[in-house]
Amino acid sequence: MKDLVSRCPIEEVMQVISGRWPSLLIYYLKQGTKRFSDLRRDNPTISHKMLTLELRKLEEAGIVERSEFEGYPLRVEYDLTPAGLKLVPLLDALGDWWDATAAGRSTLPVQLTE
Amino acid sequence: MKDLVSRCPIEEVMQVISGRWPSLLIYYLKQGTKRFSDLRRDNPTISHKMLTLELRKLEEAGIVERSEFEGYPLRVEYDLTPAGLKLVPLLDALGDWWDATAAGRSTLPVQLTE
DNA sequence: AGTAAATTACGCACCTTTTTGTAACCACGA
DNA sequence: TCGTGGTTACAAAAAGGTGCGTAATTTACT
Incomplete structure (x- = not known):
């Protein structure tokens, strides 16, 4: 995702929420605080990278928001920010x-109009 | 864009409106009927492909909606459908x-708070 | 009159660039 | 040795760009 300076807000949001994962991650984070490994479990096909x-x-x-806690094994928690929460209804x-x-839509399943 | 059968409506919309172009094309089509060459002019960096x-x-x-008219050179017009129009405010x-x-946001431009 | 060129909206083949996946490695403590 | 939450390097896959070909008709030139 190149960062073309667009100054069109819609283009800019799209650069962030486009793609396969963002909406899914937001969906799961909406359920509450999640750790890295939780998100991987929620979503088994995403690679850790x-x-x-x-x-x-x-x-x-x-x-x-990312919160890192001291100690081993390292614990990191992810949450939606207030702004993130406002994005959900959109x-x-x-x-x-x-x-x-x-x-x-043209990909409509077969219609039985009889 | 693989078509994984997601049955999550948000994932499905995202497959369609994700990426650099869809929102731009919708933006220009919102202005009214456009031909292929108009859209290329509106948007000089998109390739014809x-x-x-x-x-x-x-x-x-x-x-x-795509409307093709007989005659040469071929004329094709593009418009937003009613559904497309409803997408605009979203x-x-x-x-x-x-x-x-x-x-x-962290990428905030420099703040002069003096 | 005859030929050539331009026009529009593509499809296709080939090649480059970008994105994503895979696997290995790291830190540390139980 | 395992588990956590990463990073990095390399490979594979996907996305995107370029240029050529095509149609039928008009205009432009010779």
């Missing part, structure tokens, strides 16, 4: 729009 | 959220 990368991106964007609205729009 | 691919994806998702809301959240 991608998980760290995506979490850092969300952190930088102010969506996720994503839900997109999901609702998608479902509502289902009827107009 | 990507433009066709993205438009097809948006069409399949029911966001964009994207705008994301943009607003982004701007409102700016203060919490």
Whole structure:
């Protein structure tokens, strides 16, 4: 994800929430505090590398907060920030729009109009 | 973009509107009917390959309507569908959220708090 | 009259760039 | 030795760019 200085806020959000993982991670974090390993369990197909990368991106964007605790094994907790929480209903609205729009899509399952 | 059958509506929308172009194309189409070459002019850095691919994806998702007219040179027009129009305010809301959240981000421009 | 070029919206093949996965390694303590 | 939460290097896969070909008609030139 190159960082083209767009100054279009929509483009900028998209750079952060685009892709396969961000919405999923936000979904799981919405359930409450999660540790790195929790998120991997919630989401078995993400590689640990991608998980760290995506979490850092969300952190930088102010969506996720990372808290590191001293001691071994190292404990790190992830939470949605207040801003992250405000994002949730917007994503839900997109999901609702998608479902509502289902009827107009060409990939529609077979219709039995008899 | 692999088509993993997710059945999570948010994941599904994301597969469609993720990436650099969809939001931009929707933005320009919101201004009214556009032809292929108009969209390329609006958006000089997209390649014709990507433009066709993205438009097809948006069409399949029911966001964009493609109308082909007989004659040479071939004329093709693109418009937002009613569903596509309904998507616009949702994207705008994301943009607003982004701007409102700016203060919490680490990539904040230098602050002169004096 | 005959030929050539331009036009529009692509499809296709090939190649480069970017993203993602895999595996190994690190720290430390129980 | 295992578990935690990483980093790094290398490999594979996916995304994206470039350039050529195509259609039928008009215009432009010779």
